[in-house]
Amino acid sequence: MKKSNLGKELVLLLATTLLTMASWVGFEIYRAYTNTDLPPGVEQHLESFDPILKTEVLSTLEQMTP
Amino acid sequence: MQARPLWSASLWTVFSLALMIILLVFAFRPTLVTISTLVGKIQSYKEIDAKLDQKIMAVQRASEELQKNENRLSLIEEALPETAQWEGWSKTILGKASESGVTIDLLTVEKIPLPGNVPPPVKKDLLLPENSQRLVFTLKGTAQYDQIRLLITKLESLRRVTMVTNLTIGKTKEGGLYFELEGQSAFGWKEINI
Numbered sequence: 206m207k208k209s210n211l212g213k214e215l216v217l218l219l220a221t222t223l224l225t226m227a228s229w230v231g232f233e234i235y236r237a238y239t240n241t242d243l244p245p246g247v248e249q250h251l252e253s254f255d256p257i258l259k260t261e262v263l264s265t266l267e268q269m270t271p
Numbered sequence: 272m273q274a275r276p277l278w279s280a281s282l283w284t285v286f287s288l289a290l291m292i293i294l295l296v297f298a299f300r301p302t303l304v305t306i307s308t309l310v311g312k313i314q315s316y317k318e319i320d321a322k323l324d325q326k327i328m329a330v331q332r333a334s335e336e337l338q339k340n341e342n343r344l345s346l347i348e349e350a351l352p353e354t355a356q357w358e359g360w361s362k363t364i365l366g367k368a369s370e371s372g373v374t375i376d377l378l379t380v381e382k383i384p385l386p387g388n389v390p391p392p393v394k395k396d397l398l399l400p401e402n403s404q405r406l407v408f409t410l411k412g413t414a415q416y417d418q419i420r421l422l423i424t425k426l427e428s429l430r431r432v433t434m435v436t437n438l439t440i441g442k443t444k445e446g447g448l449y450f451e452l453e454g455q456s457a458f459g460w461k462e463i464n465i
Binding site for chain 2: 212215216219222223226227230233234235237238239240241243247250251253254255256257258260263266267269270271
């Protein structure tokens with residue numbers, strides 16, 4: 206009975222070890238997937254801007270006296 | 272275990288399989304990580320590509336807008352010149368005073384800014400554009416109420432960004448009105464959103 210229990214404990218230990226390893230590798234793969242370093246300066250070029258010129262300001266200025 | 276050979280054999284099979292899995296994981300881990308890194312990079316480069324395409328479109332549109340309004344852009348320089356240009360500015364102010372019919376006794380301009388000696392940027396509490404500098408002035412003279420009102424209207428409707436900040440009116444010994452008008456004009460912009 207003792208030997209049989211030892212076997213079961215070993216199987217359990219093995220299973221948890223495999224589970225830990227699978228989690229470790231899984232997290233590492235996930236981290237590698239999400240942690241992509243962009244080349245320096247790219248973030249600056251990605252900033253969006255509004256291309257619409259607010260021409261009502263120019264129209265208001267036109268109406269004012271020089 | 273000797274009494275149960277099937278259990279013993281199964282156990283060893285499980286151990287062998289587990290060992291194989293462990294070894295395989297260790298063997299493939301760097302490859303899997305590399306694949307994952309590359310897939311992540313491809314994904315992020317695709318996103319960058321899409322964003323850059325959008326930005327190029329925005330730049331093209333902005334360029335078209337700019338070309339369309341090119342002839343009107345000088346208005347901005349007139350409204351908010353890079354330097355104080357106080358000579359032309361003082362002529363305009365005195366001209367408006369003359370048009371309004373007021374008699375100017377004194378025009379004072381505080382700290383005429385020279386290049387490299389500009390006053391601190393205007394705070395948000397005033398209505399002058401943010402990040403601009405200010406030309407603080409005082410006008411003293413005599414006039415009637417209507418003329419003072421007209422002068423203020425003319426000053427505040429100038430294309431050059433100008434605002435009246437304070438006005439004092441009193442009576443002269445002769446029974447007329449004297450006034451002291453304080454105001455500010457903006458200049459020296461670098462980055463202003465229009």
